[in-house]
Amino acid sequence: MATRREILAAAIAAPALAAPAVARAAPTFACMPMAVSPQWQDAVARMDAASAAYDAYYEAIYEPAWEAAKERSSQADEQLQRRLDAIPHYTTSLAYKTADGHLAHLTTANKQHVSAAIGSADLAVADDYVLCCRELVLLIGKRIFQESDIKAEFNQPKICPAQLISPEIAREEKRLGDASHAAFKAVYNFAAAAPADLIAKIEFLKSRDIDIDHDQMLADLRRVFGEA
Incomplete structure (x- = not known):
């Protein structure tokens, strides 16, 4: 079976049958070197x-x-x-009374406490629970500032290799x-x-x-x- 090189070479070298007449002479490829x-x-x-x-x-x-x-x-x-x-976690100094009558504190170590405090700190009421939430938000902010300071030491944002x-x-x-x-x-x-x-x-x-x-x-x- 002929190779692609041989087929293309033959097509280029083949005479053009029934080709329209042109003013200039067509080049002859049959004698041209194929190297x-x-x-x-x-x-x-x-x-x-x-x-x-x-x-x-x-x-x-x-x-x-x-x-x-x-x-x-x-x-x-x-x-x-x-x-x-x-970075240390912080616990509120204030406490609130739970439904069973116990006093409880909020801490930054508890994700549920953090989420609840952020959602409740702006409430208009100023009961013990809301006051605890407001204190915890301040403590959350304290940890955020500490994180920012540490990241600044490491030239954040991250350096790629x-x-x-x-x-x-x-x-x-x-x-x-x-x-x-x-x-x-x-x-x-x-x-x-x-x-x-x-x-x-x-x-x-x-x-x-x-x-x-x-x-x-x-x-x-x-x-x-x-x-x-």
Whole structure:
């Protein structure tokens, strides 16, 4: 069974049967070499070299720096959480009488107390329970201020690992990444002017599962057929 390369090469080289007459002479492809051009080979070689350079730097330098930065970020998060967990809870000095006649206090350690106090502190009545709620709201605010002070010490909002990588490593990773991308774009945008280069370009796009740009492909075909 013929390969895609052979089918496309044959289609390009085949004579145009019943083709309309044109003013200019059609190029003869049967005698053209089917080897890719040095320009295509150079573009692919530059792409491969740039990709290899980026991969090598990423694996040897950037990835270890990233992992170390993640570890430092994780340690900072754990230390912050320990500090937040160490903030003491507070209990109201005031008390209110329960339905069974016992005196009870409210505490920030009890989520139900916190929710009830926030919902009841603004009530117009000023019985013992409401006064306890108002005191607890002040104590809740005290804990919030303590949390804010601790978070400020840890430079909150949270720092992502990328911000902990040294600027030199980050710049070099970006430089190599940009160079690799530019070399890839040079292959993707390669102006094919010969059948072999066009075949190689289509096979390259297929191997990377990249959609063909119609306008770009038409421009390549016009160059191959001498219509550019």
